[in-house]
Amino acid sequence: MTIRLIIVDDDPLVRAGLTFMLGGADDIEIVGEGADGTEVAALVERTAPHVVLMDIRMPVMDGLAATETLRRLPGAPEVLVLTTFHADEQVVRALRAGAAGFVLKDTPPAEIVDAVRRVAAGDPVLSPAVTRQLMTQVAGPGGGAGAGAEQAATGRRASAANRLATLGEREREVALAVGLGRSNAEIAAGLYMSVPTVKAHVSRILAKLDLNNRVQIALLVHDADLAPDGGEL
Template sequence: MIRVLVVDDEELVRSGLRMILEASDDLSVVAEARDGAEAVAAAGRHRPDVVLMDVRMPGTDGLAAAAAITALPDAPKVVMLTTFDLDEYVHAALRAGAVGFLLKDTPPRELAGAVRTVAAGHAMLSPQVTRRLISAFARRGPTRAQAARRRLAGLTAREAAVVRAVGDGLSNAEIGRRLAMREATVKAHVSRALAKLSLTNRVQAAILVHEAQE
């Protein structure tokens, strides 16, 4: 059973999300929170696997809460929910360690699938906004691009090839086929590369790759 914490300042939205998620036998909403401060407390108390959290809330917003929650020991996966497909809060939340970004009008089946995806350790970005989100990070000018290239230069050739494939949005299995590697070997390279780059997830690695290409 995948345990989910739902965070939104609107009770109607929280109720809707609960109904969608609990329609699946493998998903359970273990708690709800109305703002970021409640979310951090609930994450520590209930130890969910996944947090679905609104970006914009009164008081402690989703950005601050995401940073606090992803810093917890054995932190849950954080997925940001927003009505805006390009939101600077979401950009910053991804940098803070959130692994998902979905629009609130995501169809119910896709929402449940996204929860399963991040619970399994994968990133999940709404298909409608992935390209624009990555492009927004890449349009940060030559200084950021140069810094990204310097960071990537510390990787071995094989690690760099794997990270570039991550930047193309490939899964471990797809990377293995592209680079003629076992999937377990790909996973090991990804883990080492993330550690060397001081990143916490594949979304951040993909962003770094696209920044370097600017």
């Protein structure tokens, strides 16, 4: 399959560099470019991409707002966030909104190409170490110090726990394993089930909880404070 890709970044030099780099891959076709988040919806409607490579910081409408708008559309493409800082509150908010992962702007070209391919295949692009750092450093949209942040975290924890409580016992076990960053094969081995059964459970979890991808399952498990101490995410 040829991956149809849109690049959205307010810096024309960055767009040109990414287009040159990604356009050289045999299985990637650049079908559109945008300089601001306000252009994304129309670009997607016109070009029907599989993946949008989205800068997080742009004028007028940033990548966060554009991701939130885009992921609400039926049949929305996957979003891969492009950022300078991995421990950024906006990155976590983009992941909560349904982005499939992120890459840093100084990531080696081959790794960015691989990230686009993985997102197009439905795999999240988040390393365990970086995911854990993001989740611990940034509490979420209301992150920060003080009683207000603590109250927001408590409410988020209760809400996440209530949502996970709607899952069946086996679904809950799979959700916790996803929250620890386990692959389908690892979950299958650990829970003594087949990989197709794991995939079916993940699909049902996403549908029941109205989530877009595995990253959001992991964030929900973290929000509910159910990931064991020291566990890999």
